[in-house]
Amino acid sequence: MYRLRRMEISADMLYKAKQIRGFCHLYDGQEAVVVGMEAALEQSDSVITSYRDHAHFVGRGGTVLEVFAELMGRVEGASKGKGGSMHMYRRQANFFGGQGIVGAQVPLGAGLALAHQFRGDGGVAVTMYGDGAAQQGQIFESFNMAALWDLPCIFVCENNHYGMGTAEWRAAKSPAFYTRGGDTMPGMSCDGMDVLAVKQAFAFAKQYVLEKGPLILEMDTYRYHGHSMSDPGSTYRTRDEISGIRAKRDPIERVRQLLAANGLAESSELKAIEREVKGEIDGAIDDAKAARLPADEELWTNIWRAPLGATMRGIESSHKQRLPS
Amino acid sequence: MYRLRRMEISADMLYKAKQIRGFCHLYDGQEAVVVGMEAALEQSDSVITSYRDHAHFVGRGGTVLEVFAELMGRVEGASKGKGGSMHMYRRQANFFGGQGIVGAQVPLGAGLALAHQFRGDGGVAVTMYGDGAAQQGQIFESFNMAALWDLPCIFVCENNHYGMGTAEWRAAKSPAFYTRGGDTMPGMSCDGMDVLAVKQAFAFAKQYVLEKGPLILEMDTYRYHGHSMSDPGSTYRTRDEISGIRAKRDPIERVRQLLAANGLAESSELKAIEREVKGEIDGAIDDAKAARLPADEELWTNIWRAPLGATMRGIESSHKQRLPS
């Protein structure tokens, strides 16, 4: 978690230093959800989430270097520079991104679950969306089909209580997101700031969806940063609210205190870990900065898996690009 | 109701005689819903429904002639021949059709309600959809916004138990459609074959939505015909099921028996009414057949309300159509 925290804070600095462009959505505050989840899942299970995806990518085994390199549009990045902040993938670990369109990842996630069921491979799919996304109609459509077909799908609402500048109660008549399956699907709520609770919830959920069909897991969590880099994050909520959560519910502090209270780690050990992580992150930043931009020819790769020798048009009529066959 | 019944049965015959083209969805069996509803509403309230709209059009004051003429694509038709079976409107009575895209009418209906609320004119909007449509995501999106904004909107699920060939329980994990508002919105169920119950339900609902915000009304009803003219309607349900409903729950028979049992009408009086209605319908058919096709110039009218002198392209380059300014 500390690694994810440092990574996001460094991304913030890099953005402000104009090393990163476009949209960039940070995850600090919410780390326990990804860490707890990954403690309960296998990489043979599938995960898909929204644009706020840096931590999910690392949770699936991606490196911090790959995150920074992607943010800087480098070829060493998670998506070799073509995706950017919102679109990181780790196909070999069944991580399907990194989705920019609010709500769209939810049916996609149900489809991942359908594939696991179809093959009978024992895998489950986790499809993660925000409290703002939770009103999207395609989510209800997905609930219904997932329930009709008993898909092994865990629908995870990461409720950080705001969708951009809109508080949950202004977006949802019923902001108890774990009940939004109505008669269609059961749900449960979990303290998303408590990594151990999250792990437990996912362990239960995985078992449940394999045996009984889909389930909603609502994670009560909080984002410290603004929605994205252009949002100071303090016009629609009070600074007191933010600092209160930091003081009382921070997921990293909670673990630190648990370790200390139970005598599981000396403060010096933790400090050493922190130092090590800082070193790793700083090294990753340097490596990312040193990494190459994609070659210009990459503009024309990956349009299709089978480009069939197609002729594409460049910017000018004089530029016709023949793709490989 | 008997008028609507005769109208639909005649439309069936006209279709088979190739006087009507394309899609044609009949309403026989469901008549009590429209008749009961209109007994409780004013024409200053708004109504919108799906493609199965002949009866709704007549319920809002349209004539049987206008229905037949529209079905035959005549200029005397409800939409002057441009809409056809699925697209009949009666703007002066706040009937907004006649919508071909499953589910799309539901947010539209919520928007009608928004306008009534915005103007504070005391009107409500009724937005009607089927059991098949009830899974559409935009319906849930509409529920949420209608509830957040307290819109005077009655969401009416006309549950005839099949969406084309799909029984409700195959389309919906939870086919109790009046509960589909979950925590967002209350709902109630009503016997849609009992015209008096329907009237009562709408009278209650109108009052309720004006005072407390939106409501779901599920109407338990049945369509006797197939989904549309190409569907015999008997492959996915048994003939016994259909004849059982006809025998036990027919909305017209029910009223006939009520009138008889309570001595409110002699059977001869009812026969006379039936004869009169038959005459009216037969006359309407003759009149519709005699009606004119739209003039060829109508191809180019009503694209826009303000066509601004635009030049449109005809089929060939040589045909450019200058619209009025």
Next chain:
Amino acid sequence: TQMTIRDALNSAMDEEMARDETVFIMGEEVAEYQGAYKITRGLLQKYGPKRVKDTPITEAGFTGIGVGAAFQGLRPIVEFMTFNFSMQAIDQIVNSAAKHHYMSSGAVTCPIVFRGANGAAAGVAAQHSQCFAAWYSSVPGLKVLAPYDSEDARGLLKAAIRDPDPVVFLENEILYGEPFPVDEAVLDKDFVVPIGKAKIMRSGSDITLVGFGKMVGYNLKAAELLEQEGISAEVLNLRSLKPIDRDAIAASVRKTHRVLSVEEGWPQSGVGSEIISIAIEECFDDLDAPPERVTGAEVPMPYAQNLEAAALPTVEHVVAAVKRMMGK
């Protein structure tokens, strides 16, 4: 032998399902009802409900589910009852299916087919008559196919199902029941038509008639009539709208020096506008007449029979345009 388009599509799916067990079909009424237009007839009975799935009427949701299943390695065939309803799902087709291979630099693939009836049918009015050929074929990352005859329907659909990329497959309701002659070769289990290649249906020397789907038939009819007037028309069946076969269009126009595009969709930024542009870009100096397009009239489709007829191209329009272009 003769084969209807319906049987061509049905047999293509049947054989590909037999060949590859990751292929499955989903959509409204595809299973128990056997397809609103009976294209999936018999498949539920043969392959069972796991591989022939009825969906609720929730296009956005089931399209997204199909795309997700394709990401995870299955090969879904998603049927839209008609492509008009694909507008509810177009975000999933474009943003999810078409763009992921690129955004992930090749990590995520999406082998899926979206198929169904496209364009005008008969008497179904404005909301059920739209042609989506131009929209989908504008999107890099999609492949877009439109069969004309049973050979196309079989060979292109089999190619689409085997292809590793998302394919939009535009059928025509009016042609479903139409029989076309097919060769022995077409009946082969491994008969596929190459994606991205147009086909010369009839060779000619005076003008090239470019079309896809049903309009290829009109163009063939027109070519016959024109022959009687001494005009030799070449008929090009595009088959693929994305990628579009620029080379074949250019080669034909270089030969005939004239080109007319025929489509039922709306004119503005339509397929015809692209054909004209390709002709101009590739062979301006070879042209003996301005390239032209015959299109649907620029109106929402009216219901009344006379108006509907006036909104759609006919063989006569093609013949008249050609004669004008030939100065006759």
Next chain:
Amino acid sequence: TQMTIRDALNSAMDEEMARDETVFIMGEEVAEYQGAYKITRGLLQKYGPKRVKDTPITEAGFTGIGVGAAFQGLRPIVEFMTFNFSMQAIDQIVNSAAKHHYMSSGAVTCPIVFRGANGAAAGVAAQHSQCFAAWYSSVPGLKVLAPYDSEDARGLLKAAIRDPDPVVFLENEILYGEPFPVDEAVLDKDFVVPIGKAKIMRSGSDITLVGFGKMVGYNLKAAELLEQEGISAEVLNLRSLKPIDRDAIAASVRKTHRVLSVEEGWPQSGVGSEIISIAIEECFDDLDAPPERVTGAEVPMPYAQNLEAAALPTVEHVVAAVKRMMGK
């Protein structure tokens, strides 16, 4: 005086809301947050929550609600945070808003404006960079506008709000903060720019550069550079993409004998393909060179700065294309 596009749009809405109390705004973050790009700044404070409505992130639903309210006589302005998200609602825009006046033979009207940022921004990758100009402008029943400068933004938006038909209003995120000089006349409360008319931004005699939105600026820049090389370029700002001003395009091309269309969207069946087709249809014999188009490259938008730059037209592309067309 100078005015940014943001202020032009903001003042247009403000004044029209003051003028007509049936005008209201709805969309994500338009009220309390004052707009993701602050286009609606101050309007909640001035007109209150009844007329400036924050919506949940449910494009299909709130677009349908807007259209329904317009059917019933209100004049909604629906903001899409960007037009990329309008794909979730495109069925409501096309099937509900655009087609109802026609389907009802004029009974139902739909005075509504759909507005927001369209096309490429900076560093936002494939799902957030699509241009929808060609798609929407293909649909009869819609009006489609694209402002370039602050005069356009103010005058076209006011015209759109007053218009009785559904208008798709395509803005450009990158230009929101850009100041443009405006005349006194533009500041008038009743200043409107006529829908359906293109504007000559700069007169010239050798070639016509056709564009809309941000590309008009590129074309003006290119025209300056070309002047230094002795080439006189006329710059036509389309303003309206539907209806498109065929007469203005034809008149300009008849004068200059050459035409180049410039857009950021994809080429196939794009706006440029229509401009080429119009030029061919209207003035083939007047042409001294084949009409051409500069477009976005035919790829989903990549994120990396160098690739993104390589995917989009620049002033240099325009200059190079013109020189080639002039044989220089």
